[in-house]
Amino acid sequence: MTAAKTVATSAPNPIGVHALVWVGDTSPASVSHAVERTRAAGFDLLELSLHDSVNLDVSAARKEIADAGLKVACSRGLAFDADVSSADPAVVERGEKLLHDSLAVTHGLGGTHFTGALYSALGKYGAPLSSAGRANVVSVLRRLAQEARGLGMTLGLEVCNRYETNVVNTARDALALADDIGEDNILIHLDTYHMNIEEDDLVRPVREAGDRLGYVHIGENHRGYLGSGHLDFTAFFHALADIGYRGPITFESFSSAVVAPGLSGDLAIWRNLWSDGEDLARHARGFIAQHLAVSGVRG
Template structure:
């Protein structure tokens, strides 16, 4: 059975000590194995406390982030690229310090709506930056996940095929593809082919409904998705992601366009998601056995 994770924004909008306590205790109470912490305001974090709480609750932890336009490693401007690399190295260092082994997200550019395609030079800057941070991460035993997101959040990696091409260029042993059903629903032709194409290079998965609310309340074909994971014998983490205007992180909520209230009760949402994901993964595994 895959380890199941939940994104911290189901519980709290920041990672202050008080919020971190809530995030980790709630993650455990809802039955999850992994907490994913979004490093969009790392200044408020107490890293020693976070590490202790992760151990106390017997959880695993992973981190994620996206870059801003003034710290964009896919920029043509060297100073902007350097600021992006510094933020990524900070994220890797934080992940390692709190006992995490995974740092993913939009590590290859800004998270936002671009007004033009990436330039040849910008793409090369992104590849070179990833090579550099992959090396940095390897020394800290951290795996990097390139999250494939939709066209309104990146102009670089919108499909699994694009991510695999970038993995080939970066050519580092600790860089993997990170797929997310919410983004796949917008950009991919189905939920099977991209997973089969990734195979062993798929290293992390986000489960999000088409409206980013309760699983099963939207249009995503989760059955096909879970069957595809079973077909490649995916052993990695499967993390639930959902956002509502109930829980606000000023930077992230606006960047992700969280304008509507899709739920009020994070615990009810998360327990439902855990059951939904475990059920789907188990059903797909059993179907595979009997095939």
């Protein structure tokens, strides 16, 4: 697909970090802290969750991010009262507005990647996705993708586990949804934490996504320090090398040491997996860089 080939350039993969490693909100002071810590730790990209975008000063944040020499990406999930996978038109309308507003924020920050669970609320559903709900997802994201194309942006379908959505749980689910949406700036977003729960292994989904893979989250099976769990990151990075992936690779980890009101509950962040975000992030930066080097992803 055209957009995916544009993402997969010969440039080295930007190594990113999720802002929730540093701070729990997007107030001006928190953004300044996250930008400075991201730069100091040697990352190339900062990912901002837009769950708190009402407090985000977009123009000030854009300047700080640019002045630090960083790239930016944005992500989000929806809420049950603003869910584009609902069969209720009013709920879908609220979700669609939230998505278009978030796309505008991402563009205003200078980002080209808007990704996440853009297709549903972030939480456990009590029933399978309905055919009417899926049709709503397709039509809403088709319109969003068309708007994004006019801004030179891509949308990522993050593959999340069954306890956080009933829409997309595997790479094959995401590929099928992208096919139905039918816009070539819809890309697949794989996350090793979710893959560990839903996929047979960490290799086949990467190869199936191929040049439609546009964004990657690296996280341990428990979302703590990379290498402290049981995930086979060597195989995963080799698979990225096999497909010539050149998109962002962003470290994502959560702990109750950094509380994001609302989102921490949605993601079931009940305990401290770490207490020192700076040590965690520096370790992750080195871990990812080493795996990129030895796997040949950047070769």
